[in-house]
């Protein structure tokens with residue numbers, strides 16, 4: 638199968654194992670998001686796959702099903718790092734430099750690069766000094782340079798971090814459109830679930846150097862298998878059987894967890910498909926610890942016998958509606974996933 642992968646890939650540094658991945662494969666034309674918390678080993682994995690690691694690496698990296706060599710990888714690979722590294726010269730010269738580096742003549746490099754400069758919206762900036770660009774513009778140049786070489790393997794290490802919301806959304810959409818239908822195997826390292834959803838058919842969850850879950854993005858993002866992956870995916874409220882009377886721990890997102898505000902509060906309809914069976918949503922009891930107005934939402938923290946629960950109420954909940962701090966309160970779980978049930 639064409640694409641990039643590895644077998645029994647291990648990375649060691651400073652006397653400890655940073656990464657251990659028994660098997661991973663990303664086929665040509667597909668994108669894998671690697672999602673994990675800080676320090677999980679995401680960049681370590683990316684560098685090891687691209688044969689760019691500074692650490693001790695064992696195991697096999699596979700390119701199109703065969704062991705990768707540095708020269709095969711150099712021809713196949715383009716990488717975009719968290720902080721764009723641009724050369725002296727114009728934006729156009731920077732985009733072209735990737736092709737020139739691969740021995741393409743100046744004239745041909747210009748011809749091949751220009752459609753990418755246009756597709757990624759860089760034409761108005763083509764003559765600008767690359768070192769005068771904003772971070773968002775520079776990242777756009779860096780991505781365009783990588784795409785222009787027509788890589789068989791594209792490694793993206795948090796290329797959208799540090800960009801404002803609009804710039805990020807625009808660049809994500811442009812990148813998605815640019816990759817569509819191309820025979821490129823892409824790996825995107827990110828902390829962000831939305832980026833994974835927007836760009837990647839498949840997602841792997843990496844925690845402590847191990848892949849804990851791997852599969853179609855929508856399925857992985859909505860079905861955490863254990864407490865660590867639940868936290869990573871935003872299911873930060875863990876409700877053990879002792880609290881709910883159920884046989885398995887439930888995991889719920891704060892936005893699906895609501896304080897019951899007095900008798901006028903109508904029963905909630907659960908938000909979408911849930912592992913909580915039909916019927917009244919689960920309710921648990923606790924003590925109100927604090928409320929914080931966040932503008933678009935109000936965060937309500939509740940101490941329970943099994944730890945803290947965080948509720949997120951849309952909008953500004955009026956102070957007059959909230960019971961005093963220290964009151965006994967009920968919390969309704971509108972949507973949850975059951976852990977360790979498969």
Ligand SMILES: Nc1ncnc2c1ncn2[C@@H]1O[C@H](COP(=O)(O)OP(=O)(O)OP(=O)(O)O)[C@@H](O)[C@H]1O
Nearest residue numbers: 650651652655673674675676677678679680681682
């Ligand atoms: N030379 C080294 N010696 C020991 N540990 C190291 C060394 N270099 C990196 N590490 C550790 O390897 C782990 C993985 O680092 P890596 O940069 O791959 O994480 P990451 O998931 O990309 O994190 P982030 O999201 O913060 O960028 C971290 O705990 C880091 O401290």
